[in-house]
Amino acid sequence: MKLKTLLSEYPVTKQFLTHTARFEFEPFKGSVAQQFQRVVRKLEFDVAEIALMTFLIAKAHGKPYRLLPFTVMARYQHPFLKFNPERTPALKPGDLAGKRVGVRSYSVTTGAWIRHILAGDYGVDLARIRWVTFEEAHVAEFRDPPNVERAPAGKEVKAMLLGGELDAAILGDSAPDPRLQPLIADPEAAGRRWSEKHGAIQLNHLVGVKSSVSPAVADEIYELLVKSKEAAGNPPLLPHGLEANRRNLEVAIDCAHKQNLIPRRFRVEELFE
Numbered sequence: 001m002k003l004k005t006l007l008s009e010y011p012v013t014k015q016f017l018t019h020t021a022r023f024e025f026e027p028f029k030g031s032v033a034q035q036f037q038r039v040v041r042k043l044e045f046d047v048a049e050i051a052l053m054t055f056l057i058a059k060a061h062g063k064p065y066r067l068l069p070f071t072v073m074a075r076y077q078h079p080f081l082k083f084n085p086e087r088t089p090a091l092k093p094g095d096l097a098g099k100r101v102g103v104r105s106y107s108v109t110t111g112a113w114i115r116h117i118l119a120g121d122y123g124v125d126l127a128r129i130r131w132v133t134f135e136e137a138h139v140a141e142f143r144d145p146p147n148v149e150r151a152p153a154g155k156e157v158k159a160m161l162l163g164g165e166l167d168a169a170i171l172g173d174s175a176p177d178p179r180l181q182p183l184i185a186d187p188e189a190a191g192r193r194w195s196e197k198h199g200a201i202q203l204n205h206l207v208g209v210k211s212s213v214s215p216a217v218a219d220e221i222y223e224l225l226v227k228s229k230e231a232a233g234n235p236p237l238l239p240h241g242l243e244a245n246r247r248n249l250e251v252a253i254d255c256a257h258k259q260n261l262i263p264r265r266f267r268v269e270e271l272f273e
Contacts (some may be wrong), residue, residue: 003046003213003221006039008032008205010072012238016228023047032205033108036138039065043210047221050208052252053109053261054138059271060262061141064211067271068218069242070225073205076191077113082180083168084161091167093118093183097128102157102169106144107137107261110172113202116255117184117194126259132157132166145260200251201237242272 002024007013017025028035032049039048040058049072050058050065058065083091096118103111118124131148134157151160158177161169168183184190195201207225209218226240239245249268256262 003217004044005047006032006035006045007047007049007207008072011232011235012229013072013225014228015231016224019224037136037140039208040139046210046213048208049205051109051138051205052203053107053112053256055206055208055271056253056256056262056266057107057137057139057142059266060264061139063139065208066211066218066273068207068209068222068225069245069272070207070222070229070240071203071205071238071245072207074201074203074237074239074248076187076194076202077110077172078117078184078187078190078194079182080110080170080172081114081118081168081183082161082171082177083183084164084179085181086179087164088167091183093122094124096168097125098130099167100130100132100165102132102134102151102160102166104157104170104172105133105135105137106131106148107139107142108170108172109204111170112255112259112261114170115259117190119258121190121194132160142261198247198251200248201239203245203248203252242268 002022004026005023006026007017009017026045033051036051036054038044039050040054040063043064055065055067115126119126127147129147132151133144133148134151134155157166157169158171160166162179209221229238229240239248246268249271253265257265
């Protein structure tokens with residue numbers, strides 16, 4: 001049987017996606033993130049790209065997936081917290097307490113990383129921000145904290161920010177808009193400072209396999225992914241291997257636990273068991 005697989009085409013996965021004899025690749029339109037509910041609610045896929053925070057929450061609720069130590073997407077999240085300087089020209093990250101901040105869903109990975117940055121680097125009390133969301137969490141069992149509200153039906157996050165209904169917003173997947181600016185000054189430099197401080201990078205998406213996939217087959221999938229990455233020239237900031245990702249995962253687990261996305265700090269090895 002072919003393994004039903006959900007995976008975006010990145011440089012590091014392009015060669016892997018040619019293995020159509022072994023894998024049944026699921027076609028989809030738009031962002032792969034729109035498919036993650038199918039991964040962790042309907043359990044549709046044997047092999048799936050998955051956002052790291054979605055995976056950690058899914059694991060906490062007993063979903064039958066484990067990680068492969070293969071990163072397909074990682075980035076520093078600092079540029080993706082946006083504000084409208086025409087409405088709030090003096091706004092700074094430390095000013096967000098008491099403000100309304102939009103995010104697609106509270107538990108998304110980019111949102112979790114940005115909250116980590118706000119709390120750790122700018123001293124923001126996350127409980128004093130009013131988070132405005134537009135979608136349910138990927139994992140059905142997850143419950144938003146009390147300082148989260150759902151935007152009215154039909155509202156769109158960028159339009160609310162431009163219209164002054166939000167003070168800031170996390171716009172991880174949207175096209176750049178010249179009317180909006182990063183709230184964190186010089187976000188690229190801020191990202192480098194964060195990496196030096198924590199000895200890590202911020203992982204977004206990895207690859208997971210269903211628990212019913214045997215260890216031998218999982219190892220074969222991983223080796224095919226590594227060869228695909230090698231064919232792409234081993235691009236930077238996409239580490240593979242448990243030890244290469246250990247510190248990255250430790251920081252991500254700590255980020256999720258401090259925000260009560262997961263009930264305890266997992267050991268890194270647990271993610272692969």
